Amino acid sequence: MKAALWYGKNHVRVEEINEPKVTKGNIKIKVKWCGICGSDLHEYLGGPIFIPVGQPHPLSGTTAPVVLGHEFSGEVVEVGEGVTKFEIGDRVIVEPIVSCGKCPACLEGKYNLCSSLGFHGLCGSGGGLAEYTVFPEEFVHKIPEGMSYEKAALVEPMAVALHSIRIGNFKIGDTALVLGSGPIGLATIECLKSAGAKLVIVLQRKSIRQEYAKRAGADVVLDPNEVDIVEEVKKLTNGVGVDVAFETTGAQIGFDIGINSLKFEGTMVITSIWENTVSFNPNTLVFTEKKIVGTLAYRHEFPATIGAINDGRIKAEGYITKKIYLDNIVEEGFGALTGPEKKNHVKILVTPDKGLL
Template sequence: MKAARWYKAGDIRVEDVPEPQIDDDYDVKVKLHWCGICGSDLHEYLAGPIFIPVDTPHPITGDVAPVILGHEFSGEVVEVGPNVTNVKPGDRVVVEPLDVDDTCPSCQAGRDNLCVNLGFHGLAGKGGGFADYTTFRHKYVHKIPDTLSYDRAALVEPISVGYHSLEAGGFQAGMNAVVAGAGTIGLATIECLKALGANQVIVVQRKSVRQEYAKASGADIVLDPAECDVVAEIKRLTDGYGADIAFECTGAQACFDQLLAGIHAGGTLVVTSIWEKPASVNLNDICIPEKRVVGSIAYCGKDFDNVIELLASGKIPAQGFITKKIALDDIVAEGFETLTGPEKKKQVKILVSNNPDELDA
């Protein structure tokens, strides 16, 4: 079959590889329909390896680069192991792409996303979404309703990242929130905040078409840091007090600093972005006002099921998220190069398929 494999930063190749086969009684084989290019994939393309194992085999998959990329995907079940009961051939599904060991304290506590050996399908090896087929453990395969199209279903994974970040930060309905960045995860966070009852959503985004994307996703106001004092505006918009909670979705030092200053004493800053280099912080800015800075990674528990329901019901519209659809053969030139080039801010989510029927639809 055809697949896109990461060899090193700047080196992704579309090539023929063996079709995966079920090798465990609890495995599910999926024919892939659509897979989105994620910000994590871009980080690996520009500055990897970050999650991808290179010198030492991944402790769960046993693989090293080259690995098949892609973890935001939807597809159809074509085969299941003899002990699989939650899905069957013909079911329409998405996959929660967590590689975990099941045995560490985090896994035992039901916090799979904090597994000490955490990996991601499409980064850690043993398959991925930029291919014709993949196999994965049945417990992470989720059925989707017929009312949710395959292309929109490929948004479940990134929106679940935003959804989980609200949980990580202790968000409650009625809060005033700030989101830095209107890329995919920023937009997902905005839509989740609106769906779950935020009082006000303020977005920090430099002037580009992404400001319009933010407004379309429900932002009440968009602040351009090149045109205003972001911290002063956040406080003005919150009666001089500051926001209750903020979400850093850019990986930029300036945005981190603005959000930390923009939340009130006792407020929470959630870091969802993956950083390519270390950040710096004056810990007194956290300690003295008792602010909380928390990390958020991936998703766990019922996050996927909740997002599937919110998407299918229209409570999370996610209109305009899909800005481009391309063939697998064109993934580098039309995908990665577009998302890292001068026109990158025009894009939100580029979906990839090797299925002619999908591409011609």
Template sequence: MSTQDGNNAVENTPAPKSDKQMRAVRFHGKEDLRFEDIEEPKCGAGQIKIVPAWCGICGTDLHEYMGGPNLCPTTPHPITGENVPLTFGHEFAGRIEELGEGVSESWKVGDRVVVQPIIYDGDCGACQDGLINCCTNNGFIGLSGWGGGLAEHIVVPEYAVYPLPNNVPLDVAALVEPLAVGWHAVNISPFKPTDSVLVLGGGPIGLAVVQALRARGCPQIFVSEVSAMRKQYASDFGAHIVLDPTKEDIVARCRELCGGSGVHVAFDCAGVQQGMDQAILAVRARGTLVNIAIWDKHVKLWPNDFNFRERGYMGVATYVKGDYEEVIKAISDGRLDKCHKMITKRIELDQVLDEGFMTLINGTFSDEQNLDRDIGDTY
């Protein structure tokens, strides 16, 4: 089933006002997250109204809570027209409860769906090139307006909605968004199925990259990680060798494991200066360092490390059209057969702050749970 291409005016039309109330988790500012009653959105032309079933708490949400607003607009967003306070939640799946005028007849009430949260204008040069993730005015549902998955109802443009096969549960579908980040990174990198790869960081995105590589049959996946818990997860999710940078020379080990040449591709999912320095040198001549991490400060690069070995460096931003469909298909056909293990805790909507955010921030999971994973939220 295909969705609309999204380059028409109705997509940027806010949902009509409603007299009904609903519950939602709203971000008001630094360390100010509230579970409150707000107006329930109406479903307008070209829009689909969804009841979210499961929603992940993303690292971006945590950073906004602890030190934001950063990505959340404090002045009206150029597309949504909204600013804080805003409803959180951009990793979610649910069921259709209403269809707006003009929506494709392929949809029906009750359909199980997942939402791709990128907001884009459709007019800038990047959008005209099909690169909606690089839109000049881009934003995210759940961060920039148009509601979020941590609410009882949400209205989104049709282009944002993707159908789910019957064998993909709604809680697992909430993981499509972070999985799509890793999938996209591998897709646009120079990686070939015979290549050796180093992944920096065993957090959610690092594990998404590992799973995407595993789905493509990568024969050598190395993960550099400090946390004992994350090292175990990296191994469980498909890494062939897990390295500890506090105990091993990452550069020397990668060269040793790759016949003296180093890895073909390195994916930086950690955003740490020391790790990036090691990854550059661990990449072989004409290999590539792919940056997925979002950095909170400037870092240093020594161009000679690239010039003298003709190494490449590229940045990656979320995902583009097609990535969601590929991830959903890979979950359905079993290539991403371990992704359900990324769900480490399930909580109710009114527990998001205390049992979700504070649990993650304070690291109060038991040893069997990962401190920085997406959390399923049920309500």
């Protein structure tokens, strides 16, 4: 079968590999659509980050090259021994967590914090940028009737945003600042509005992404090249600052503006994956009892996210800006997301089935 494999920084290629075999407790999925994630871009531009190189991943037992892709939907074509929840023909989404199930975090149900954590599509256990993949039944979810395969492929990034809101203890009526309006930033905006945010302010430099942010539900969009964001946030919140800030840029400017825009006892949630370190003075937290908290992926949010998209509370409209064939992923996928047109794109979906285009 065809699959997109990561070999190294700026080195992804589509190759023929062996089709995976279904095993006990697992289901085999024929992939319909798979999104290219910001994590994939980080691996492409600055990796390895999550991808095992040199030393095998403790759970997959493999090293690079690895099959990419973790935001995907597909159809069940085979079920392994002991599988009870799925049948051939079921339409499904994969929650791409690879966890041990035995460490303290897993035993507390916090499988996204597994001491050996991996992600399908990054750790070498297979991935969605392929014709077929195999995954454990416990991390597979059915697509509701009426939801398209394309929209189902958006559940994973929306679940990231929903989890970040929960980690930030965001409450109905709170105010928020979202730093950046890439795919996760936009998902965060939309989830905040569906969660009852009183005010959502967004930092976004001038580009079409400002319009994307407004479409997602942003009340105010500010360009740091044009205004003092912290000053404007204070004006919009009666001099207090926002309750919660969500950092999705992975840049020092987002980190700094996020902390300085918080009210006393406010919380900054860091959703972004970082390629470089940042510096800050902890007195910023000490003198105002502000908090910084990290958030990773999701746990137990997929059912809620699927339900919210299915009933329209989260519209997830306008996110898909391009659909491409797997064979063309390097030029039309990674090239588009890292080249001159990158600001125009939110989510590029990839299919191994040319008939779907």
